[in-house]
Amino acid sequence: MTSSQTKTCQNCQVQFTIEPEDFEFYEKMGVLAPVLCPECRFKRKAQFRNECTLYNRSCDLCKQSIISMYHPRASFTVYCYDCWYSDKWDPLSYGYEYDPEQPFFEQLQKLTQTVPKNALYRSDVNPSINSPYENFSGGNKDCYFIANSGPEDENCAYSRGMIKCRDVFDCYFIDKSERAYEGISVHNSASVSWGQNVFNCLYSTFLLDCADLQSCFGCVNLRHKKYYFFNEPFSKEEYQKKMSAISGSYHAMEEFYKKFHEFSLRFPRRANNNLKSVDVSGNYIFESKSCHSSFELSYCENVNYAFSVKLAKDAYDIIGHGRNTELLLEVVGAGYGARIMSCWWVENVQNVEYCFSVRNSQECFGCDGLKNKKFAILNKCYTKEQYLKIKATIVKELQQKEEYGLFFPPVLAFFAYNETIAQDNMPVTKEEALAQGYRWEDNVQMTIGKETMKPVEIPDHIKDIPDTIINEILACVSCGRNYKIIPAELQFYRVMTLPLPRKCFYCRHSDRIRRRGPMKLYNRTCDLCKKPIKTNYAPERPEIVYCEACYQQEVI
Numbered sequence: 001m002t003s004s005q006t007k008t009c010q011n012c013q014v015q016f017t018i019e020p021e022d023f024e025f026y027e028k029m030g031v032l033a034p035v036l037c038p039e040c041r042f043k044r045k046a047q048f049r050n051e052c053t054l055y056n057r058s059c060d061l062c063k064q065s066i067i068s069m070y071h072p073r074a075s076f077t078v079y080c081y082d083c084w085y086s087d088k089w090d091p092l093s094y095g096y097e098y099d100p101e102q103p104f105f106e107q108l109q110k111l112t113q114t115v116p117k118n119a120l121y122r123s124d125v126n127p128s129i130n131s132p133y134e135n136f137s138g139g140n141k142d143c144y145f146i147a148n149s150g151p152e153d154e155n156c157a158y159s160r161g162m163i164k165c166r167d168v169f170d171c172y173f174i175d176k177s178e179r180a181y182e183g184i185s186v187h188n189s190a191s192v193s194w195g196q197n198v199f200n201c202l203y204s205t206f207l208l209d210c211a212d213l214q215s216c217f218g219c220v221n222l223r224h225k226k227y228y229f230f231n232e233p234f235s236k237e238e239y240q241k242k243m244s245a246i247s248g249s250y251h252a253m254e255e256f257y258k259k260f261h262e263f264s265l266r267f268p269r270r271a272n273n274n275l276k277s278v279d280v281s282g283n284y285i286f287e288s289k290s291c292h293s294s295f296e297l298s299y300c301e302n303v304n305y306a307f308s309v310k311l312a313k314d315a316y317d318i319i320g321h322g323r324n325t326e327l328l329l330e331v332v333g334a335g336y337g338a339r340i341m342s343c344w345w346v347e348n349v350q351n352v353e354y355c356f357s358v359r360n361s362q363e364c365f366g367c368d369g370l371k372n373k374k375f376a377i378l379n380k381c382y383t384k385e386q387y388l389k390i391k392a393t394i395v396k397e398l399q400q401k402e403e404y405g406l407f408f409p410p411v412l413a414f415f416a417y418n419e420t421i422a423q424d425n426m427p428v429t430k431e432e433a434l435a436q437g438y439r440w441e442d443n444v445q446m447t448i449g450k451e452t453m454k455p456v457e458i459p460d461h462i463k464d465i466p467d468t469i470i471n472e473i474l475a476c477v478s479c480g481r482n483y484k485i486i487p488a489e490l491q492f493y494r495v496m497t498l499p500l501p502r503k504c505f506y507c508r509h510s511d512r513i514r515r516r517g518p519m520k521l522y523n524r525t526c527d528l529c530k531k532p533i534k535t536n537y538a539p540e541r542p543e544i545v546y547c548e549a550c551y552q553q554e555v556i
């Protein structure tokens with residue numbers, strides 16, 4: 001077995017390590033070890049994943065007004081869901097002969113600039129019902145403005161990373177849960193608000209690292225409890241009396257949000273929030289096995305350097321989707337296939353490389369928008385022999401440039417840095433983004449100053465909110481951006497006795513990313529036994545962080 005090797009990133013000059021098992025995987029995929037560090041590799045892929053920066057524009061085919069992840073000024077031809085999936089256009093008509101005298105990526109860019117794009121990433125393999133605003137999602141029903149979610153979510157909104165949820169609003173990384181609000185890493189729970197790292201909990205608010213609780217408020221590191229308030233037991237009557245004074249009031253919830261944060265700092269945290277997983281490193285890894293340097297995985301095996309992936313096997317450097325797929329390298333949103341390398345949103349495919357939006361196909365290289373094809377290069381079909389010969393020429397060029405096995409270079413990116421999940425997870429300034437070769441969008445679609453109701457005019461308690469609130473335009477207390485309350489949301493707040501949010505979706509989403517913590521692992525020592533640990537709590541942070549063994553001893 002090869003030993004581990006330290007390399008210097010060609011892009012940012014940071015040193016990174018390639019482990020022996022990494023070499024084995026690269027060999028299996030027929031590529032050399034990457035010349036970019038994991039962070040630069042993530043940023044490249046993330047440029048192709050704009051989940052939440054949406055725009056109004058019209059379909060370039062049927063001219064209907066649509067919601068799109070492509071800026072109206074972007075140079076792409078954009079079609080609505082129905083037009084894009086229809087037979088009204090032929091992707092092969094955009095194809096052309098590969099020219100060995102020209103750089104491959106320049107030719108691929110020429111192709112992707114002309115082939116129509118689907119307005120949003122909405123799969124037809126497992127299509128959603130009545131969920132027009134969902135993006136990078138599928139298999140859901142009656143959902144609104146959700147991303148990286150599915151299947152089997154119903155009546156959910158403003159959330160990311162959901163599987164099998166119902167009536168979930170403003171949550172992040174949540175599965176098999178009902179009636180949840182402002183949750184992060186919530187599993188198998190119901191009627192839980194403001195929970196983080198919560199498992200099997202019911203009717204509770206402000207929980208951190210708790211399991212099997214019922215009717216608890218403001219609790220940290222508790223197991224199997226009922227009627228606890230800030231980790232103290234109360235009678236049912238006393239508990240309910242306390243709740244009735246708090247629930248539904250914006251000011252009371254704001255006050256307890258701060259109190260709970262201060263209270264939580266007194267308790268030790270786990271070094272990571274991986275749950276029910278074996279041999280894993282990273283954070284928020286759930287029911288997975290042998291996964292490393294990864295974040296937000298569910299039900300994965302042998303998955304490395306990955307982010308937001310469900311149900312994938314044997315994969316490196318992937319973002320999103322992954323469902324029932326194996327042997328993936330450097331892909332964004334690929335599912336239901338095998339042997340996929342350097343691709344964006346491909347489904348039901350095998351042996352495809354450097355492709356965009358290719359479905360039900362095999363042996364394709366550098367194609368965009370194809371379906372039911374074999375042996376295609378730059379959207380032109382060949383015989384098997386011709387295909388293999390041309391592919392070999394391109395591979396040789398990419399190998400010489402040390403690009404083969406990496407994702408598409410930033411010049412091909414569909415989105416600007418600040419439109420994508422790159423900015424959520426590795427925030428940079430406009431100047432830094434431009435210096436690193438990424439684009440920046442100054443005119444993200446939003447309105448400010450159009451409010452019909454000021455934040456102070458919103459009644460404090462949910463019981464005093466009139467039905468007409470859904471007609472009002474509100475203004476975010478944090479950034480001033482206008483936002484609205486949708487009918488399903490109002491109904492949800494009433495059922496849950498929750499106050500109306502005073503912040504816009506984008507600020508709520510950023511707050512959740514902050515609560516989740518950075519997508520980065522730091523070297524730190526366990527605050528009890530002083531053993532070295534890897535954690536996403538930076539060494540200077542105020543939280544008390546324990547290694548897994550010390551944490552389990554303390555809590556259970």
Ligand SMILES: [Zn+2]
Binds near residue numbers: 009
């Ligand atoms: Zn780098």
Ligand SMILES: [Zn+2]
Binds near residue numbers: 060062082
């Ligand atoms: Zn259309």
Ligand SMILES: [Zn+2]
Binds near residue numbers: 476477478479480503
């Ligand atoms: Zn805001």
Ligand SMILES: [Zn+2]
Binds near residue numbers: 530531548549550551
């Ligand atoms: Zn320890």
